[in-house]
Amino acid sequence: MAKKSPITGKVQTVLGPVEPRSLGATLTHEHLLFDVSHLGVVPEEASERAWKDATLTMDRRGGLGKRFLGGCHNNALLSIPAAIEEALRFKYAGGGTLVDVTSTGLCRDPLALATVSRATGLNVVMGGSYYMPVAHPAGTKKKTEDDIAKEIICDITVGVKDTGVKTGVIGEVGNMWPATDVQVRVLRASARAALETGAAVNIHPGYHLKSPPFIFETLTKAGLPADRIILGHLDAFHDRAWLRDLVQLGSYLEWDIFGLEDSELGAVAGQPVDFGTDVRRMEDIEFTVSMGAGNRVLLGHDVCTQFQLVRNGGKGYAHILENIVPRLRRRGMKVTQIQAMLTDNPQRALTFR
Ligand SMILES: [Zn+2]
Numbered sequence: 001m002a003k004k005s006p007i008t009g010k011v012q013t014v015l016g017p018v019e020p021r022s023l024g025a026t027l028t029h030e031h032l033l034f035d036v037s038h039l040g041v042v043p044e045e046a047s048e049r050a051w052k053d054a055t056l057t058m059d060r061r062g063g064l065g066k067r068f069l070g071g072c073h074n075n076a077l078l079s080i081p082a083a084i085e086e087a088l089r090f091k092y093a094g095g096g097t098l099v100d101v102t103s104t105g106l107c108r109d110p111l112a113l114a115t116v117s118r119a120t121g122l123n124v125v126m127g128g129s130y131y132m133p134v135a136h137p138a139g140t141k142k143k144t145e146d147d148i149a150k151e152i153i154c155d156i157t158v159g160v161k162d163t164g165v166k167t168g169v170i171g172e173v174g175n176m177w178p179a180t181d182v183q184v185r186v187l188r189a190s191a192r193a194a195l196e197t198g199a200a201v202n203i204h205p206g207y208h209l210k211s212p213p214f215i216f217e218t219l220t221k222a223g224l225p226a227d228r229i230i231l232g233h234l235d236a237f238h239d240r241a242w243l244r245d246l247v248q249l250g251s252y253l254e255w256d257i258f259g260l261e262d263s264e265l266g267a268v269a270g271q272p273v274d275f276g277t278d279v280r281r282m283e284d285i286e287f288t289v290s291m292g293a294g295n296r297v298l299l300g301h302d303v304c305t306q307f308q309l310v311r312n313g314g315k316g317y318a319h320i321l322e323n324i325v326p327r328l329r330r331r332g333m334k335v336t337q338i339q340a341m342l343t344d345n346p347q348r349a350l351t352f353r
Contacts, residue, residue: 001163002198005157007352012156012168012199013097013123014114024096024124025321026110026346028302029172029202029232029256032116035076035107036304039134040069040249043057056306064307065262074305074349076185080112084119086309090317091122097346098317099173099300101127101202101232104297105135106304110165125350127202128155128167132174133182138300141182148198149187150252156197169350170194174230176271177206184218184343191222202230202254207273208244216249226250230298230349233257234284237274243284255281256300258324259308259315289337297341298349299324 002008010017042048051071053219054060064071077083087098102108110126117124119120129152130136155167170190175183194201205211212231219229229251236257237243261277285297299320301308310316315323320342328338 002196002353005198005352008198010352011123011125011347012352014110014165015124015127018123018349019353020351022096023343023347024352025094025270025342025352026097026099027090027095027300027317027320028099028230028298028346028349029101029254029302030098030317031077031102031106031109031302031304032087032098033077033080033109033112034102034304035078036069037073037076040075043070056312056317058313061307061313064305066301072306074307077304077306077309080115082091082311083112086303086311086316087116087120087122089310090321091120093318093321095122095318095321097123097125097349098124099127099169099202099346101169103129103131103172103174104317105131105137105174108160108243110163111298112158113175114165125168126160126165127169127171128152128160129170129173129193129201130186131172131204132176133180134176135174136182143185145185145189145192148186150194151194152193152204156193156199167268168199170199171230172202172204173205174204175211177208177214178217179206179214183346184351187215187218188222189220194224194228195222200228200230200252200349203232205231205233205236207236207271209237209239212237212246214252226298227252228353230254231240233302235281238272238274238276238280240287243287244291247288247291250296252296252298252345253288253293254298254300255285256297256298257281257302259301259319278324278327282324282331285341286319286331286333289333293343294337298339305338
């Protein structure tokens with residue numbers, strides 16, 4: 001693994017390195033400041049166009065699931081005061097650390113994350129690398145694996161641009177299925193940066209059963225150990241035999257869209273996806289724990305839209321602590337098993353090797 005450095009054995013937050021044991025309850029896949037409104041497609045139908053710039057009111061809330069990228073500026077979290085207010089709910093519920101996996105292409109905002117961390121007293125860990133090809137900045141296609149790896153390493157060791165704010169995890173690395181050349185280059189560069197620095201890699205897979213195993217293989221072939229890989233968005237897959245095989249790979253497994261239960265979610269980057277429900281998530285996690293892999297489960301809400309915020313009728317960043325933990329307890333999960341998912345596993349995953 002990485003050569004010993006000042007961050008070896010530590011977790012790197014936007015305010016600097018901290019001891020892993022100071023993280024507390026940790027959500028490993030969130031967004032505090034975020035914007036993908038530029039990825040939306042303008043619909044042809046006149047009445048659908050009315051949704052685009054409409055104000056998010058309660059009567060429109062239910063219609064935003066199937067207009068995931070196309071309504072009420074739903075896909076933009078642009079306000080620092082709003083981020084602070086929403087993040088504080090997680091803190092008041094007992095939370096300690098939020099991982100903001102807003103990678104390049106999702107309008108990452110290092111200084112704003114530092115402000116949210118100072119204002120809330122929460123640890124905030126910032127992500128690096130690149131989101132899906134559809135979100136790549138102009139010129140990304142021309143970059144070599146070497147160029148991309150150097151960028152990711154620089155974000156970790158020097159900081160993003162001239163902010164001095166450093167990333168603490170690599171990802172979410174955005175993928176499509178089938179995989180494109182540039183996507184494989186970003187994956188290989190992310191693996192190299194992880195090997196060089198000791199950081200973990202957080203993956204947004206393509207929404208196809210073949211995608212997570214393909215990504216795992218690409219990263220491990222580049223030399224990255226399984227336990228430096230976080231396979232995210234497992235909420236999108238509904239196949240138990242497949243999950244049993246995936247668990248055998250030995251990576252971290254992240255159910256990270258808790259609270260989003262829309263039965264009809266619009267296509268993301270042209271890929272239709274069905275994220276299931278909280279019940280389904282709990283069942284899959286219980287199944288994973290029953291296979292002895294509870295020490296590799298990570299949790300989050302992937303808050304990235306307006307209608308997920310409490311101020312807009314959503315469940316926000318505190319939903320897992322306030323609502324899911326008591327439900328898991330009632331369903332028979334042990335306190336130690338819950339603590340592993342919320343505290344022990346994130347500590348291990350986020351600690352630089
Ligand atoms: Zn994602």
